[in-house]
Amino acid sequence: MTTRSSPRRRKAVAVVAAVMLAAGTATAAHAADPLILDHGHIDTFHVAVEDGELVLSLAEDVTGSHVRHQPEDVLLRVKEEAWNEQIPSQFPGSPEGYVLPLTQDRDLIWPGWDTHGVAGSGYTDVSIDITDVNGPGDIHLYTLTGFGTPTSLLQDGGFQLPGTIREARPAHTHAQWTFSAAGEYTLQVRATATDPDTGATLTSNPGTYAFSVGDGAAGQPDLPSSLAIHGLADHYHTGDTVSLTAVPDVETDLDHYHWYTRDNASDSWSVVPGQGGAEFTGTADHDGRQIKAALFGDDHAVVAESDPVTVHIDDHGDHDGPSETVLTVKGAEGHFHPGDTVELTAVQEPATDLDHYHWFTRPDTNATWSLAGDAGTTGTYTFTASAQIDGYQVQARLYDDHHEVVATSDPVTLHIDDHGDHGTGGGTTGTVTGNTSEPQLCLPQEQQVEREVPVTEDFSLVLDHGHIDLFNVTAEGGSLTLDLKEDVTGSHERHAPGDVLLHVKPEAYTDSIPDGYPGAPAGYLLPLTQDPDLIWPGWDTNGVAGSGYPDVTIDITAVDGPGDVYLYTTSTFGGAVPVLEGGGFELPGSVREQSPAHTHAQWTFSEPGQYTLTARATATDPAGGSSISSGEETYTFAVDTLPEATASATETITETVVIGRTADGEECDLPGGAGGDGANGGLASTGTPYVAGIAVLGTSLLAGGAATTALRRRFFGPAV
Known part of the structure; x- marks a missing residue:
């Protein structure tokens, strides 16, 4: 524009x-x-x-x-x-x-x-x-x-x-x-x-x-629409004073500013206390720190905001930062037998003083890297070989004092060969001790379990069409509430999210999602503009207006279901635009509204079945930096068909769960709590009782590729 x-x-x-x-x-x-x-x-x-x-x-x-x-x-x-x-x-x-x-x-x-x-x-x-x-x-x-x-x-x-x-x-x-x-x-x-x-x-x-x-509103002088930041030097030395000035694009009598900083582009902005005017004074102590300014009107609404500027520190060689280094993983040469102890070591060339590592794994070259939660943060990663990890790749990454990646190794591939008959070690060029007293790698294993579930009507309201403020955020009396608001049964009716089942009807399915849009080529689509026959879920933070906490972040922290959930908006003339912090399209993720807003977006569910979203809201006072948080809430979608509940008080169901076992067959705790003992349902359970029909539906879906995807995600931790 x-x-x-x-x-x-x-x-x-x-x-x-x-x-x-x-x-x-x-x-x-x-x-x-x-x-x-x-x-x-x-x-x-x-x-x-x-x-x-x-x-x-x-x-x-x-x-x-x-x-x-x-x-x-x-x-x-x-x-x-x-x-x-x-x-x-x-x-x-x-x-x-x-x-x-x-x-x-x-x-x-x-x-x-x-x-x-x-x-x-x-x-x-x-x-x-x-x-x-x-x-x-x-x-x-x-x-x-x-x-x-x-x-x-x-x-x-x-x-x-x-x-x-x-x-x-x-x-x-x-x-x-x-x-x-x-x-x-x-x-x-x-x-x-x-x-x-x-x-x-x-x-x-x-x-x-x-x-x-157009230009010049009737009866009202123009307000600034943007700010420029003046005074930024090409670079600073550590400890130098940083002096900046915010300059509006038109003259104005407004003089209430806030200054914000963040250590890098992926961090959240924090208000700088004590800096309420057009002038900013700070100290150069972090290379890459970003600074921006906002001008507020008489109603404390943002009138204009600057683009961020970045502070560059160059001490001309007189600093303690590490020189460039190349990272190599040693110890994966040759092959291993099941039960061997594998010890991988990250080697720096040239060596630095840095010693903070993270290790990542993936099942093959086409998969996403995931954090190895059991590896620790040292330069050594030790685990027990198993036939199930044959072909897995491992990578090490070295971090500086600001947790920025300094070096990344090339992947190494694990080769596990049973030979049908082997000893406890030897025969490889890697570090293999065969000492089974060392900590053994806990591997995921699917198994069928039976358990009784209560068969009750979990939801007091089922919504299958209409306007819904899924994430409705209100502040009152110094506390924050996250609930659900809808205009289907009345006007602005509010409910506890756990009481409502959101039905994405079969009519939402489309097999013509264009390339370039999340979820292409097919999925269950809830469009940005209201279709009166479908639910139209959005969010509303206008309930924080006047509370002093206008800056709201809605954190969707977990998504459980048979497929992926995408959330995005479109540009003025078409094209997918992220609404999540960080620029992604797939949930989990965070939505931020810096001032009270009422927003709708486009949703896509890749597969039929039941999905649960876990969410929490946080509201911040941009002037003082204090914040308040809501309780954690669970939202449930039934995509395509609705679950059916029977009349009996309990019912025994069979479902697929994931438990942890070592190479010796002993039960163990999977990293991140992914294991299950059959009592809580393991992979299929979200920690809340299922309506019987929903539980069976989730079980049948796990039999396919969704189970494999979920298995990998749960075992190897969050993708990065």
């Missing part, structure tokens, strides 16, 4: 004059001093049945949570940053215009509509008639399919307003808007709600909505 150069700044335009001029014969005049919204979540057309009447209003989550206004009391500002002169030819409004994207941009308004206020009234079929548009250009309104194809939201199939939006049942919808030219626009709007059983209708009050598009 590029910023359009405007020939002039339109300063201090009288709001009422501009809006009335644009409205022409408008039936309702706007307030002389309207609330100006230039960012945040806005339900522009909020439709509700109240006391038997249909009410059209505007609801927003900028000044609070679900704050409602008369449409005439609000001016919606589309900032100059929305200008885009590279709109692809297949998109409405091409080739240029002011674009408000389908997925939320924190710096722009995010206007949509909400008809959940008619739920339970009987008048559930709502039409929103935008009957008149006045302004200097055209307004295009549309949505995108899950893979970036423009799709009409208007009843006539068009893309340009005026037009009619119809929601046949209660819905909460956002869209992509494009304004072709700068200036003042007004929309005349009225809603009609119909009882689908009787045909009776209710008609709302008329509403006049005003947009101020």
